[in-house]
Amino acid sequence: xxxxxxxxxxxxxxxxxxxxxxxxxxxxxxxxxxxxxxxxxxxxxxxxxxxxxxxxxxxxxxxxxxxxxxxxxxxxxxxxxxxxxxxxxxxxxxxxxxxxxxxxxxxxxxxxxxxxxxxxxxxxxxxxxxxxxxxxxxxxxxxxxxxxxxxxxxxxxxxxxxxxxxxxxxxxxxxxxxxxxxxxxxxxxxxxxxxxxxxxxxxxxxxxxxxxxxxxxxxxxxxxxxxxxxxxxxxxxxxxxxxxxxxxxxxxxxxxxxxxxxxxxxxxxxxxxxxxxxxxxxxxxxxxxxxxxxxxxxxxxxxxxxxxxxxxxxxxxxxxxxxxxxxxxxxxxxxxxxxxxxxxxxxxxxxxxxxxxxxxxxxxxxxxxxxxxxxxxxxxxxxxxxxxxxxxxxxxxxxxxxxxxxxxxxxxxxxxxxxxxxxxxxxxxxxxxxxxxxxxxxxxxxxxxxxxxxxxxxxxxxxxxxxxxxxxxxxxxxxxxxxxxxxxxxxxxxxxxxxxxxxxxxxxxxxxxxxxxxxxxxxxxxxxxxxxxxxxxxxxxxxxxxxxxxxxxxxxxxxxxxxxxxxxxxxxxxxxxxxxxxxxxxxxxxxxxxxxxxxxxxxxxxxxxxxxxxxxxxxxxxxxxxxxxxxxxxxxxxxxxxxxxxxxxxxxxxxxxxxxxxxxxxxxxxxxxxxxxxxxxxxxxxxxxxxxxxxxxxxxxxxxxxxxxxxxxxxxxxxxxxxxxxxxxxxxxxxx
Numbered sequence: 001x002x003x004x005x006x007x008x009x010x011x012x013x014x015x016x017x018x019x020x021x022x023x024x025x026x027x028x029x030x031x032x033x034x035x036x037x038x039x040x041x042x043x044x045x046x047x048x049x050x051x052x053x054x055x056x057x058x059x060x061x062x063x064x065x066x067x068x069x070x071x072x073x074x075x076x077x078x079x080x081x082x083x084x085x086x087x088x089x090x091x092x093x094x095x096x097x098x099x100x101x102x103x104x105x106x107x108x109x110x111x112x113x114x115x116x117x118x119x120x121x122x123x124x125x126x127x128x129x130x131x132x133x134x135x136x137x138x139x140x141x142x143x144x145x146x147x148x149x150x151x152x153x154x155x156x157x158x159x160x161x162x163x164x165x166x167x168x169x170x171x172x173x174x175x176x177x178x179x180x181x182x183x184x185x186x187x188x189x190x191x192x193x194x195x196x197x198x199x200x201x202x203x204x205x206x207x208x209x210x211x212x213x214x215x216x217x218x219x220x221x222x223x224x225x226x227x228x229x230x231x232x233x234x235x236x237x238x239x240x241x242x243x244x245x246x247x248x249x250x251x252x253x254x255x256x257x258x259x260x261x262x263x264x265x266x267x268x269x270x271x272x273x274x275x276x277x278x279x280x281x282x283x284x285x286x287x288x289x290x291x292x293x294x295x296x297x298x299x300x301x302x303x304x305x306x307x308x309x310x311x312x313x314x315x316x317x318x319x320x321x322x323x324x325x326x327x328x329x330x331x332x333x334x335x336x337x338x339x340x341x342x343x344x345x346x347x348x349x350x351x352x353x354x355x356x357x358x359x360x361x362x363x364x365x366x367x368x369x370x371x372x373x374x375x376x377x378x379x380x381x382x383x384x385x386x387x388x389x390x391x392x393x394x395x396x397x398x399x400x401x402x403x404x405x406x407x408x409x410x411x412x413x414x415x416x417x418x419x420x421x422x423x424x425x426x427x428x429x430x431x432x433x434x435x436x437x438x439x440x441x442x443x444x445x446x447x448x449x450x451x452x453x454x455x456x457x458x459x460x461x462x463x464x465x466x467x468x469x470x471x472x473x474x475x476x477x478x479x480x481x482x483x484x485x486x487x488x489x490x491x492x493x494x495x496x497x498x499x500x501x502x503x504x505x506x507x508x509x510x511x512x513x514x515x516x517x518x519x520x521x522x523x524x525x526x527x528x529x530x531x532x533x534x535x536x537x538x539x540x541x542x543x544x545x546x547x548x549x550x551x552x553x554x555x556x557x558x559x560x561x562x563x564x565x566x567x568x569x570x571x572x573x574x575x576x577x578x579x580x581x582x583x584x585x586x587x588x589x590x591x592x593x594x595x596x597x598x599x600x601x602x603x604x605x606x607x608x609x610x611x612x613x614x615x616x617x618x619x620x621x622x623x624x625x626x627x628x629x630x631x632x633x634x635x636x637x638x639x640x641x642x643x644x645x646x647x648x649x650x651x652x653x654x655x656x657x658x659x660x661x662x663x664x665x666x667x668x669x670x671x672x673x674x675x676x677x678x679x680x681x682x683x684x685x686x687x688x689x690x691x692x693x694x695x696x697x698x699x700x701x702x703x704x705x706x707x708x709x710x711x712x713x714x715x716x717x718x719x720x721x722x723x724x725x726x727x728x729x730x731x732x733x734x735x736x
Contacts, residue, residue, distance in 0.1 A: 060303040062281055064311040065355075065515055071277050073270065074301045078194075079187040084173035086201045087188060090251065091208030092172060097244035098212035098237070100133040103172070108134035108163025109156055133175050135159045140178040180296045181211060182218030183267050195264040205242075205251065206262045213237035218296075219289050223264050224368070235261055269363035276318060278363020280309060280513070283354075283372060283493075287514050291524050306515040308353035313634045317344060317356040320630035325594075325622050326361075328612040336610040340617075341597045343370025344626070345496040346590040346634070347511050349503035352529015354493075354513040355588075356634070374475060374491045376578040376595050376605065379571030379619070381495055382467070382486035383443065383451045384502065384543050386458065389466035391539040391649055395458040403457065404651020405440040405546055409450040417481050420456045424481040425449075438653065443546045444554030446570060451484040469534040471497040471510070486571060492580075492591040499582045500589040502547075503567075505646075506540035507533050509589075538647035545648045551583065558624035559583055563638030564631065570619030577605045579616075581623035586641040588634060592623040 062070040084092065096103045100110075110132050131139070138158045162171065181191035188211065192200045195214075196207050203211070213234050214221045221234035238261060245251035269278035284305055285298060321342050329337040346356040359369035389395070390403040398418050401407055411434025416425040426448040428434070434447055442450035455463050460479040467483075468474055472495075477488040493511050500509035508531030517524040547567035550556045555570040559581065568583020582591040594617055598604040611617035632638065 060298060060301055060305065062284060063304070063306045064314070065306065065308050065353075066311055067306065068311060070307065070309070071273060071281050073272065073281065074184075074299065078184045078190045078270070079177065080189040081177050081187065082189045082200050084169055084176070087176060088201070088203060088205070088208070090205040090245070091188075091200075091203050091211075092176075093245055093248070093250040094205060094208040094241055095176060095212040095215075096133065096172070097248060097250065098209070098241040099136070099215065101244055101248060103133045104168055106132060106134075106163075108132060108159040108171075110135070132159070134163050134171050137171055137175040137178065138162055140180075141174055179215060180218060180299060181214055182222050182295050184270060184295070184299060186299065194267065196262070197265050204262075205245075205255075206238075206259045209238050209241040209245075209259075210234070210262055210264065212241050219294065222267075224267050225286075267367050269367050274364045275362050276314070276357070276359060278367070279359025279369045279371060280307060280314075280357060282363070282369060283357060283359075283513050286372070287512065287527060288517060288524060291514075291527065293517065293522070293524050297522065302519050302521070304516075304518045306517075307513055308348075308355060308515045309357065309513065310355040313346060313356040316633040317346060317358050317630050320626050320633065321358055324625045324629050325612075328614075328622075330612075334610075334613075335599075336608070337612060338599050339596050339606050340608065340611055341366065341370045341595040342592070342622075342626070343373070343492045343595065344590060344592040344630075345371050345492040345511060346588060346630070347496045347500045347509065349500040349509055349584060349587070349589045350530075352497070352500065352509045352512050352527075353515070354496075354511050356590075356630075357493075357513070358592075370492070370593070370595060372491050372493045373595075374473060374489045374494065376489065376593070377486050377573040378472075378488070378490045378495055378582075378593075379486040379573040379578060379580055380446045380448075381499075381569050381571035381580045381582040381591075381619070382472075382488075383446065383484060384547060384569055385467045385470060385472070385498065386451050386454050386463055386484050387439065387443065387546060388470070388502070388535055388539050388543050389463040390454055390458045391542050392466055392535045393458055393462050395454075395462075397457055398453075401652040402649075403439065403454065404649040404653070405438065405542065406653040407439050407651035408436050408653055409439065409442060409447075409453060411435065411437040411442065411447050411450055413449060415449045415453075417453050417456045420481050422480050424452055424456075426452050426482075426485065439651065440546050440549055443569070444550050446555050448485060452481050455481045455484040466535065467498075469508075470501050471508070486573065492593050495580070495582050496589055496591040499568075499584050499591060501534060502540050502543055503584040503586070503589050504530075504540075505537040505644075506535040507531065538649060541643075541645040541647060542649045544643055545645055547583070548643065555618075555620045556581065556583065556624055558620055559628040559631075561628060561632065561638075564635055565639075565642045566631070567643065568624075568627070570624065572616070572618040576607045576609045576616050576618070579608055579619045579621070579623055581619045581627045583624075583627055583631075585631060585635065585639060586643055587639060588631060590627055590631060590634075592626045592630075594622055 059072045060074045061072050064070050100106070135156070142158055176188040178187065180186050181188075181194065183191075183194040185191040185194040189200045191211050191214075192198050192203050192207075195211065196203065198207075216237060217230075217233075220226060220230045221237070223231065223234070226234065242251060242256050242259060246253050246256050273281055284307055285295075288298065288305070289295070321344070325340070325342055329340060331338045341360055342358060343360065344356070344358040345354060347354055357371045359371045360366040387403075395403050397403060397407060397409070411428070413428035413431050413433045414425045416423060428448050429446060434441070434445065437445070437447055437450060439450070439454075441447075460481060460483055463483060464477055464479055467477075472488065472490055475489045477483070497509055497511045500511070501507065503509075510527060510529050510531065512527040512529040514524075514526055516526060544567045547569055548565070550570070551560050551566045551568050556568045559566055559568060564585045566583055566585050568581060571580035571582070572578070577596045579594045580591065581593075584590070594608055594611070596606040596608040598606045608617035609615065611622070614621065
């Protein structure tokens with residue numbers, strides 16, 4: 001054997017000698033002993049501490065943008081300690097079934113879950129489930145919510161000791177009285193009142209199962225504010241809880257089969273949050289939650305939260321609603337007036353700052369904020385987005401003409417759209433037909449038939465894409481021609497962001513209410529209210545040009561004044577259930593809406609017709625007057641700022657021949673407000689001849705000579721009503 005081979009053999013033998021199975025086994029046992037020794041040392045070293053500082057909880061302070069005090073909340077924990085014997089046994093079992101089925105059998109810890117939690121903490125994956133009820137009680141009562149390795153190890157040791165020293169019943173009682181349920185409620189008694197308006201002793205098993213299911217994600221699973229996904233998940237967890245009770249023998253299977261999901265009551269404001277204060281605080285809390293500050297973190301107190309709300313503008317908005325609406329209502333004696341709910345959001349279009357917000361008559365009287373609720377349709381305030389999408393996509397009419405302000409369309413009421421697989425023939429306001437209106441005239445008069453055809457020309461898919469980019473929420477948003485009438489859901493907050501983006505020449509504006517949020521132990525990064533270009537400046541400025549004429553000449557004339565430059569759009573939803581005015585000046589964007597909300601238990605949408613004995617409460621009425629009164633005051637009596645518009649698109653509009661005596665259809669009675677009276681071509685200089693149709697009618701009342709594609713006999717009516725609009729209450733869809 002050569003020297004080289006000898007050296008290789010020596011090395012090989014050395015490696016084998018180093019990694020013999022005996023040495024490896026010895027090393028493994030050595031490590032185990034080391035870990036066990038460390039754990040024993042930790043067990044001896046860590047004792048059960050005194051209760052944490054939750055009992056000495058600090059207040060949260062909310063301020064206006066100028067630093068003046070808005071509200072102080074959280075000076076005391078919303079908790080009432082109750083004995084376990086007070087809580088019905090099946091409700092107790094519901095919590096155990098949801099959180100820790102083996103609670104009565106285990107030693108207080110879940111080593112597998114704790115190990116997983118430690119690994120996730122070390123790897124930066126954040127909070128993970130898996131803790132026993134004992135561990136959660138220890139965390140809530142003795143420790144903090146911090147996700148650190150040292151805290152998890154202490155939790156493990158203390159949980160073992162607590163399980164040895166305390167009875168299971170006492171641990172469960174401590175858990176039920178300390179855990180956070182959302183809505184500012186800590187403990188089962190406060191939660192029972194917050195969600196069902198009863199004491200803990202009166203909870204039934206279905207309600208107890210909901211509260212138990214809620215603990216997994218209180219903000220996401222609160223039925224009043226949960227998304228459709230959140231509602232689906234909490235119902236699944238509720239069912240999971242009850243099924244576990246059956247498996248453990250705590251609930252009869254027959255009784256389980258009879259249980260139905262117990263929808264909680266609407267939330268109510270805490271004392272001290274009366275008037276608009278509660279709405280402002282709740283909007284700030286919701287924004288903080290979206291930024292990762294949980295309800296538990298807020299409930300722990302110690303936050304100083306400064307809002308973007310301008311104190312003077314806020315007071316002006318409240319005065320304007322009182323002056324232009326509330327003073328006209330008789331809520332006590334008039335059933336219609338009692339259903340009226342007003343909401344508004346006002347935004348700085350350059351920064352996205354929410355400078356004023358109106359949530360309703362008062363947070364302690366009507367807790368759901370009318371400014372941020374998303375359960376009503378924005379109606380014809382959506383039409384400018386159809387035009388924006390047409391401009392952005394370079395869309396053309398069915399005859400190949402580029403769409404712009406002077407492009408001509410067929411304004412016949414109930415005219416079936418051409419080129420759509422989904423038939424649609426919407427009725428115009430008061431069923432009035434218009435003689436070849438231009439796009440700008442169609443915007444002024446909010447002509448449904450024109451924008452229904454425009455959606456088809458652009459395609460519903462492209463319109464939806466533009467709308468989402470501008471800020472319309474993706475809720476109940478079908479890709480059908482009917483979206484031109486604003487048949488999706490949105491809030492004044494959402495639409496204020498959309499219109500502020502148009503005001504900001506197409507650069508994205510996201511409404512944001514929190515200016516800063518400071519805490520000794522935590523930080524929150526405020527929302528950036530401005531973003532990149534979502535539509536071109538040309539498209540945005542062209543829409544603005546159209547909307548200035550709506551205020552000057554059209555359905556929004558109630559907001560017209562020489563004190564400022566303004567652009568806006570009215571909107572009235574089907575059966576007059578909501579009325580909107582969304583408008584802006586170069587310095588301020590504000591959206592005002594009225595909603596018809598039933599005063600019966602459970603609420604529901606009702607018509608606004610008859611509000612203040614004024615017939616229809618359309619967007620050009622109360623909402624426009626509130627907007628004008630507020631804007632004038634908010635701008636200090638007016639402003640010299642003007643819209644800086646570039647590249648306004650006029651579209652292709654070659655002349656066509658029409659009868660000089662052509663007038664809109666006179667088969668229906670005139671509308672109730674001057675803004676709804678259609679103009680003849682001679683009265684409307686903007687209604688210049690164009691090339692919107694292949695063969696325009698040359699005599700009054702004639703329909704175009706071409707035959708529209710689709711099936712007029714089976715039109716699509718939003719809301720699932722197959723009757724023609726004229727045969728439905730309130731003349732069906734209202735355009736203005």
